Amino acid sequence: MGSANLSAWFPEWASTFAPGVDMVFYDLYFVGLIVLILTVGLAVTFMFAFRRRSGDPEQVPAGGLNKCLLGAWMLGTIALGGFAFMAGLGEFVDSTVPPYDSYAIDITTREGAWDFAYPGGYVADTLRVPTGKPVLLALTSEDISRQLAIPAMRVQQAVLPGRTTETWFEPITPGTFPIYSGTFSSVRYDSLPVAMIALSEPDFASWLAAASDIFAGRTMAEVGEFLYVAQGCKACHSLDGSKLVGPSFKNLYGHEAVSTDGRTRKVDAGYVKESVLSPNAFVVEGFQGVMPTFDGKLDDRKIEAIVAYLESLSDHGEAGPQEDK
Amino acid sequence: MDNTSHSAVDALRDSYLGGPGGVMGWFRSTDHKRVALMYLAWTAAAFVMAMILAMLPLMMALGGGDFERRMLTQVITYQRLIQVMGWMVPVLPGVLGFFLLPLQLGARNMALPVLSRLSLHFHVIGLLLLLASQIICPIGTGWTMDSRLAMLEPGAFEVLLVGLFFMAMSWMLTGINFVVTVHHGRRQEMGFFDMPLTVWGMYVYGYLLIFSGAVFAAVALFMTASRITTTGLFGWEADPMVWRSYFWFSIRPVAYFALIPGVGILSDLISGISRRTSPGYRLLVGSMIALAGLAVASSGVALIGRGLDPGSSLVFSFFSLLVLIPAALIGFTWLSTLYRGSITLSPAAFFALGFLLHAGIAVGMGMLLASPSLGSYLGTSLFASAQLDYILWGGVMAALLAGLHFWWPKMVGRNFVAGVANLGAVLYIVGLNLALVPRVIMGTQGVPEDAIGLVSGFLAQAQVSGLGWLIVYSGLGVTAGNLLASIWSGDAAEVNPWGAVTLEWTVPSPPPEGNFDG
Numbered sequence: 024m025g026s027a028n029l030s031a032w033f034p035e036w037a038s039t040f041a042p043g044v045d046m047v048f049y050d051l052y053f054v055g056l057i058v059l060i061l062t063v064g065l066a067v068t069f070m071f072a073f074r075r076r077s078g079d080p081e082q083v084p085a086g087g088l089n090k091c092l093l094g095a096w097m098l099g100t101i102a103l104g105g106f107a108f109m110a111g112l113g114e115f116v117d118s119t120v121p122p123y124d125s126y127a128i129d130i131t132t133r134e135g136a137w138d139f140a141y142p143g144g145y146v147a148d149t150l151r152v153p154t155g156k157p158v159l160l161a162l163t164s165e166d167i168s169r170q171l172a173i174p175a176m177r178v179q180q181a182v183l184p185g186r187t188t189e190t191w192f193e194p195i196t197p198g199t200f201p202i203y204s205g206t207f208s209s210v211r212y213d214s215l216p217v218a219m220i221a222l223s224e225p226d227f228a229s230w231l232a233a234a235s236d237i238f239a240g241r242t243m244a245e246v247g248e249f250l251y252v253a254q255g256c257k258a259c260h261s262l263d264g265s266k267l268v269g270p271s272f273k274n275l276y277g278h279e280a281v282s283t284d285g286r287t288r289k290v291d292a293g294y295v296k297e298s299v300l301s302p303n304a305f306v307v308e309g310f311q312g313v314m315p316t317f318d319g320k321l322d323d324r325k326i327e328a329i330v331a332y333l334e335s336l337s338d339h340g341e342a343g344p345q346e347d348k
Numbered sequence: 349m350d351n352t353s354h355s356a357v358d359a360l361r362d363s364y365l366g367g368p369g370g371v372m373g374w375f376r377s378t379d380h381k382r383v384a385l386m387y388l389a390w391t392a393a394a395f396v397m398a399m400i401l402a403m404l405p406l407m408m409a410l411g412g413g414d415f416e417r418r419m420l421t422q423v424i425t426y427q428r429l430i431q432v433m434g435w436m437v438p439v440l441p442g443v444l445g446f447f448l449l450p451l452q453l454g455a456r457n458m459a460l461p462v463l464s465r466l467s468l469h470f471h472v473i474g475l476l477l478l479l480a481s482q483i484i485c486p487i488g489t490g491w492t493m494d495s496r497l498a499m500l501e502p503g504a505f506e507v508l509l510v511g512l513f514f515m516a517m518s519w520m521l522t523g524i525n526f527v528v529t530v531h532h533g534r535r536q537e538m539g540f541f542d543m544p545l546t547v548w549g550m551y552v553y554g555y556l557l558i559f560s561g562a563v564f565a566a567v568a569l570f571m572t573a574s575r576i577t578t579t580g581l582f583g584w585e586a587d588p589m590v591w592r593s594y595f596w597f598s599i600r601p602v603a604y605f606a607l608i609p610g611v612g613i614l615s616d617l618i619s620g621i622s623r624r625t626s627p628g629y630r631l632l633v634g635s636m637i638a639l640a641g642l643a644v645a646s647s648g649v650a651l652i653g654r655g656l657d658p659g660s661s662l663v664f665s666f667f668s669l670l671v672l673i674p675a676a677l678i679g680f681t682w683l684s685t686l687y688r689g690s691i692t693l694s695p696a697a698f699f700a701l702g703f704l705l706h707a708g709i710a711v712g713m714g715m716l717l718a719s720p721s722l723g724s725y726l727g728t729s730l731f732a733s734a735q736l737d738y739i740l741w742g743g744v745m746a747a748l749l750a751g752l753h754f755w756w757p758k759m760v761g762r763n764f765v766a767g768v769a770n771l772g773a774v775l776y777i778v779g780l781n782l783a784l785v786p787r788v789i790m791g792t793q794g795v796p797e798d799a800i801g802l803v804s805g806f807l808a809q810a811q812v813s814g815l816g817w818l819i820v821y822s823g824l825g826v827t828a829g830n831l832l833a834s835i836w837s838g839d840a841a842e843v844n845p846w847g848a849v850t851l852e853w854t855v856p857s858p859p860p861e862g863n864f865d866g
Contacts, residue, residue, distance in 0.1 A: 031789055031793075032793070033792055040721075047722055048792070051722075052716070055712040055716075059705070059708045059709065063705050063708065065686075066682070069687055069691070070691050070693060073690065074693060075691055075692050079623070079690040080623075082623050082847055083622070083623050084624065085625045086687070087684075088627050088628050088631070088680070088684050096676060097677070100672050101673065103672065104669040104670070107669055108666060108669055108718075111722055111723070112662075112720055112721075114721035115724065118721065118724065167494070167500070168497075168655075170654075170728050170798070172794055172796055174793060177725050178725070179724070180653070181654050183587075183589065185588075186587070186589075201794075203794060
């Protein structure tokens with residue numbers, strides 16, 4: 024992708040961490056290689072140079088260690104070890120402390136699925152990130168342990184059940200970068216998210232706006248159905264007439280509702296809106312007033328969508344089977 | 349048979365090999381040399397098994413075939429389990445340790461001969477249970493057996509765990525036997541700092557065997573209990589980090605530092621081929637002790653990037669980097685021994701070079717993995733698994749082969765063909781690096797260690813690596829064939845071919861049952 028790449032060792036530099044991580048590697052690698060070649064080279068040389076010759080005694084004297092050379096050799100070793108520790112330290116500490124203003128994406132995984140939850144509440148099954156600003160990934164698993172690695176960003180982190188682990192990076196180039204994830208297991212394995220897509224900030228913003236607009240490409244009733252699942256109405260309201268915590272949505276719209284204190288009301292748009300925003304104003308007979316308020320979570324347009332959805336589930340629906348308003 | 353002289357046949361009959369024969373004769377034997385040979389046979393069998401398992405997916409992948417994922421994970425799991433638990437840990441103490449300890453200490457046998465036999469039997473029981481679990485219903489969790497996965501696996505996990513329990517007990521018994529033998533079996537006039545370095549290596553590693561064996565045996569039992577009840581220390585509700593910590597804390601010292609006995613063996617061997625005593629005897633002893641201490645202190649380095657908190661990561665990084673110091677001391681001492689020695693270029697010398705190269709690479713990779721920022725990027729990649737391969741296939745294997753080629757004439761009383769052995773050494777060293785370097789590169793490219801089968805985009809690497817393995821296998825085949833053939837067709841070995849001063853060279857080759865009785 025046109026970014027710097029010194030050799031076959033590393034993938035491209037696509038995050039601000041890459042240069043730091045790679046440079047430490049190359050420094051240590053070159054020094055280590057030289058020491059290795061020196062040691063093995065000397066061993067080979069000595070073996071040939073000091074071959075046993077006829078006339079050599081049965082045992083040769085033990086000789087001694089060259090103290091100066093040993094001192095220098097050990098000092099060099101300590102310096103190398105010290106460098107290995109110190110050189111990576113700054114980057115390491117950086118990588119464990121995400122910047123304050125990071126763009127946070129919550130990642131949850133379970134068998135066969137990865138959920139990427141963006142700050143606005145939008146949940147996708149692909150990972151897209153904006154370039155030019157720090158991105159924080161908060162990871163957790165609902166079943167087994169996994170690893171998530173994004174080599175081009177030079178990050179990898181464990182994804183553990185019962186814990187939230189974090190990793191962060193700042194992408195510098197837009198592009199598609201492989202993600203390796205998953206677990207070594209014969210019973211459970213995932214449909215891996217194979218790539219992370221980095222987009223320039225404006226592109227990212229417009230993608231997120233388009234993707235998180237639930238009205239785009241859906242009829243009002245479909246949006247209502249979506250909200251029925253996404254907002255958790257499903258847990259308390261069935262669609263088939265059976266009684267859960269709350270009354271079923273089947274044939275609700277257009278019928279009469281009776282409250283615990285004997286009042287009756289026709290279920291229309293106004294009633295639904297009231298039920299959703301202040302559920303305890305009218306508690307339906309035979310039920311407890313346990314429904315939470317959705318005030319602040321559902322705006323008028325979304326409530327309209329729910330109304331449309333309820334209409335579509337009822338034989339008394341005034342608008343008949345779903346119509347786009 | 350025909351070309352062996354009469355005296356050679358006599359020598360064989362008078363030796364430990366001429367004792368009670370037959371399956372029962374060997375089965376009941378508590379003679380340390382027989383136990384060592386049986387350890388050689390069992391570890392070799394285990395290794396061949398692991399090699400066959402490793403070949404399967406490789407061949408399939410190169411042939412363009414596709415393995416079912418489920419089976420692939422199982423194959424890889426057992427391959428590593430057999431290699432690490434059934435070969436890497438017990439092989440050096442089991443074969444060279446048992447054989448050499450009493451001989452080098454001037455003793456007739458191990459201090460606890462019945463325990464030698466028990467070690468071997470526990471090892472064999474463990475290995476057989478491990479294989480049984482594979483036949484009954486294999487598991488595919490990877491050799492680190494993450495606790496949550498262990499709760500889900502349908503396989504015969506309990507059988508496997510009991511097998512591992514027996515293996516761990518066998519390590520512990522071996523360790524106890526070594527320590528007691530060193531303390532009580534030594535010749536009176538031999539002080540601690542008169543002991544040969546092989547003995548020192550085994551003695552120091554013995555403590556690790558006791559530590560890891562005891563802890564891992566307990567861990568295996570707890571896991572069995574958790575698995576049966578799905579609760580407890582490693583149960584479904586438990587934090588997976590608990591298992592990870594216990595596992596690495598108990599296994600890593602004894603597995604990743606299985607090179608310690610190798611250091612002892614190589615020290616004696618380099619002195620032997622150079623025909624002089626080592627100039628840095630006490631430095632070598634100190635280095636091995638330091639390595640054992642660091643083995644335990646650095647064990648958490650395996651958890652970096654696997655959920656360990658940053659503070660602890662730095663502590664373990666630090667201890668892991670300290671390994672460089674004893675490693676550098678050892679290298680320096682060996683070079684000083686070679687310098688101005690009187691060196692015989694024997695096959696043992698070539699395998700020793702292999703050890704120097706591979707252990708050097710493993711230590712260098714360890715340095716990269718211990719550097720904080722790199723460690724958290726590379727720690728769970730193929731890079732880390734290639735480092736284990738460099739220790740296992742590179743270090744432990746080279747130490748074993750170097751030691752075998754050095755002491756083989758003493759063990760069986762026959763000389764092997766040097767030229768063939770040299771060929772084996774060259775094939776093994778060249779092949780292994782061809783096989784592993786591509787995997788190191790795939791690791792830095794970010795391929796995770798649990799990548800299974802062919803990783804897209806890395807076909808060339810997989811092919812080079814596959815070719816490398818084929819060369820390694822042929823090298824090992826040549827080597828093993830040569831050693832085995834020498835038993836029948838080799839000529840009789842001298843008592844002391846190296847003019848060495850350690851006690852094992854004062855007894856006949858092969859030694860009589862009581863070593864120093866003759």
